[in-house]
Amino acid sequence: MFEKLKKTFSKFIDSVVSAVREETLxxxxxxKLTSELYYDLVENDVAIEVVDAVVAELEKSLLNLKVPRFGDREGVVKNAVYNSLLAILNDVPDVDFYGEVKNALQQTRPQVVMFLGPNGxxxxxxxxxxxxxLQEMGFRTLAAAADTFRAGAREQLExxxxxxxxxxxxxxxxxxxxxxxxDxxxxxxxxxYHMVLIDTAGRMHTDVNLMEELKKIQRVVxxxxxxxxxDAQLGNExxxxxxHYSKHVTIDGMIATKVDAYPKGGSILTFMYILKKPVYFLGVGQSYGDLVKFTKSSYLSQLL
Ligand SMILES: Nc1nc2c(ncn2[C@@H]2O[C@H](COP(=O)(O)OP(=O)(O)OP(=O)(O)O)[C@@H](O)[C@H]2O)c(=O)[nH]1
Ligand SMILES: [Mg+2]
Known part of the structure; x- marks a missing residue:
């Protein structure tokens, strides 16, 4: 996963390591080093304002970085890059979704989860x-077919x-x-039941009725x-x-899908940085087991 962004950072780390001839840069x-990184990040779906933040943080860190002449030079640089990326995501929490659900179920049952986003x-x-x-964990789960708009949506859920x-x-x-x-x-x-999962319609986000519809669901339940x-693949689009959604409806957290077919990897960083919401899971395939827990550290470890 994320091979392209990984390659970008690996190239950057290599050039930093070879650039540090004295103790510091x-x-x-x-x-010079960050200007090369800049375009590679943009190409891999990291939005400009996020690239600006990454570069600013990296520059700060690299200017103060002391790389030993011998020993694990690469490790030192990698660590600095890791910490810079973590720093720009500082105000985005990691949420253990199932852990939170388990806790909340001790007070309130059912826990209600609503899925929203454009079609497809x-x-x-x-x-x-x-x-x-959830059912594997022993939680009885009910789904609501609240996409009453698209033909076949109900049958698909059934x-x-x-x-x-x-x-x-x-x-x-x-x-x-x-x-x-x-209902x-x-x-x-x-x-x-322990859980209610609400499926909703996805039409063009500019559809005013859709936003009203989603808002109403949030108000009622x-x-x-x-x-x-x-869809992680769609990047800045x-x-x-x-x-637009976040202006109209409540978003507590996010799930990025189709990550299995997404070597670029940058949209996840972009979404977290801009929306300041946790990513709970990544969708990594078409099977039911293909929903994996997300943490910032696991994501960054995969990139570096
Ligand atoms: N490869 C891959 N495909 C996925 C993943 N998640 C969803 N898909 C595919 O994406 C397509 C659309 O998925 P749906 O779940 O129908 O999307 P939706 O958002 O409910 O779409 P609407 O009901 O039209 O609003 C399907 O063919 C899924 O199999 C994923 O993590 N990886
Ligand atoms: Mg659907």
């Missing part, structure tokens, strides 16, 4: 993966339900998605977690859409 040397980004698939994992073994509460096409979500939560309460699902 001059400002001019540092700027992977909401329904991700919901099914999460349902699979098909996942059959395969994974979760029930789906649905309403007729064209009916109010908020009332489907509400699902009521049903879960009366039947002792007050989800404990509203998760923005984004997805970012603009996410910004």
């Amino acid at each position: 001059s400002r001019r040397e540092v700027e 980004y992977g909401k329904t698939t991700t919901l099914a993966k999460m349902a699979y994992q 098909e996942h339900g059959k395969r994974v073994g979760f029930r789906v509460v649905s309403g007729p096409y064209g009916s109010d998605p908020a009332s489907v979500a509400y 699902a939560v009521q049903h879960a309460k009366s039947r002792g 007050e989800p404990h977690f509203s998760i923005f699902v984004f 997805a970012l603009e859409i996410a910004r």
Whole structure:
């Protein structure tokens, strides 16, 4: 995963190591090194304002860096880069999603999770993966087919339900998605379900009705977690859409999908830095098990 961004950083670290002939680097040397990095980052979906932040942090760190003449020179530089990246993500928390759910279930049952995002980004698939994992953990899970708009959306969710073994509460096409979500939560309460996962419609984000619809669901069922699902491959295009969503609806955290087919790797850094929301999981394939826990340190370790 993330081979391209990994290559970018590896090239950068190599050039820093070979540039440090004395103990430290001059400002001019540092700027030369980071200007090469700049374009490589942009090419790998790191948005300009994020690149600016990364470069500023790296320059600060490299100017103060003391690289020993002998020993693990590369390790010293790598460590400095790692800490710089971690520093720019300082105000983005790591959230142990299932851990939080487990804790919250001791107070409130069911826990309600809403999936939102444009069409085709992977909401329904991700919901099914999460349902699979929750049921494996022993949590009875109910899904709400609150995409009452797109033909086939309900059947698609029901098909996942059959395969994974979760029930789906649905309403007729064209009916109010908020009332489907509400019914699902009521049903879960009366039947002792642990979890309700709400699937929603994804149309063009500029669709005013869609934003109203999502807002209404959030008002009516007050989800404990509203998760923005984004296709990592779409880079800055997805970012603009996410910004639009975040102006209109609540986003508690994010899941990046299709990471298995995404060697660039930079959009995840971009999303975290700009939206300041945790990434809970990465979608790394088409099977139900292909939803892996995300932490900043595991991501950065993969890049460096
Ligand atoms: N390779 C890969 N494909 C994925 C992943 N997640 C989702 N997909 C695929 O992406 C396509 C769209 O996924 P859906 O779950 O239907 O997307 P959606 O957001 O629900 O789309 P709408 O219901 O139209 O709004 C499907 O073909 C999925 O199999 C992933 O992590 N990796
Ligand atoms: Mg869907």
